[in-house]
Amino acid sequence: MTEELSRNERKERTRQAILDAALELSAEGGLATLSLRSVAKRVGIVPTAFYRHFASVEELGLALVDESFASLREMLREVRRDTRDIESVISNSVKILVKNVNERPDHFRFVAVERIAGPPLVREAFRREMELIELELAMDIGRLVPSPWSNDDLRTVANLMVTAMTGVVEAIINGAASKPGWEDEVIRRAESQLQMVVIGVANWRSQ
């Protein structure tokens, strides 16, 4: 199972193992209840060896936040890459969202939880990130659908869409395991909701 590896490769491998274990363990109880010793046990090292890789538990948490940011951004890159024709954009975006959540469920669960239950600084970081996403979406909408809406209106509709997609992530994460077909239902519902919003904003007049 373990091949011939250089010392640096071995070190990097255990570092990643620590991150993975921490991510999995934080699925139950969040960052707040994550314990150094449980992580170490899961990785198969002694608790103190942890400090060869991170200066403190708090730093581990920040590393997890960074990892989650990377996952978020990768998904958004994928979404924007396929954002050309206005027709299929909704269906494509929802599918990409769901695909990414299924590829790295622990990252998205981590975001979903720490975004609102994490320590203040982490919450603030996620808030800024989502605000950025919202702004980009507002610009995309304004670009793809030339229209008389003010920037304020664009942000309002973008915010609603981001909120709806956040709800989709939550729905998938803590409802997927149970009944089959649930995910397809969530997808259909999300597509309908986005279409409703688009129709709504199309017939929208400020005031």
Place this chain on the structure above:
Amino acid sequence: MTEELSRNERKERTRQAILDAALELSAEGGLATLSLRSVAKRVGIVPTAFYRHFASVEELGLALVDESFASLREMLREVRRDTRDIESVISNSVKILVKNVNERPDHFRFVAVERIAGPPLVREAFRREMELIELELAMDIGRLVPSPWSNDDLRTVANLMVTAMTGVVEAIINGAASKPGWEDEVIRRAESQLQMVVIGVANWRSQ
């Protein structure tokens, strides 16, 4: 400060003090990081006295969940009481939502956090409660606005509205303290979003 009180009254008073202290303390870190000793210290009793009021810390948590449910339901009763004319319903509902969040911010923060970061049983309880709210809202929409939409469509739009209102609560809770006028902005945004959804669903055809 302390009047003449019967033994039972005194007991009930400390019990409520425990609940209040626990609610305030769980504002930072959630139920997961709530410690018996910190609660006791805040109340002004010795840790062991806690067990005269609750069988365990877990039971304290369940009591807090019950309290939050009560706040949620009271708000919904207030919303439905004023749900007569279709015109002002959006503005009224948003205002009532915001008013209730400001009256018992700790309860709504508790719901917002534990709903997604709490122990599985608590999460499930909140999920059911919100599903109920969603169903009632779907029925209200179907009743107030006789229309050709299927129950499925009604639920889809109700779900979007509940999700949007959840977003409003979160926005108020961890953004209110900072700049003034933020709350008014959130209110305006929420009203616009609900109107967009209404317009969207009004022009909606299944498939």
Place this chain on the structure above:
DNA sequence: CACGTCAGTGAACATGTGTTCACTGGGGTG
């Protein structure tokens, strides 16, 4: 007025926490 109930006390428990320290031993390099 005597007596029992019972909210609150203080000591003790077993266990879990993050972090430090001196150490070992095998891979990497001169």
Place this chain on the structure above:
DNA sequence: CACCCCAGTGAACACATGTTCACTGACGTG
């Protein structure tokens, strides 16, 4: 081949956790 670096070890630390137990003493009732 000899030396060093350093990932991983194991003991120890100071402290926090939930819960138990025998206790005290004021309030409420007979």
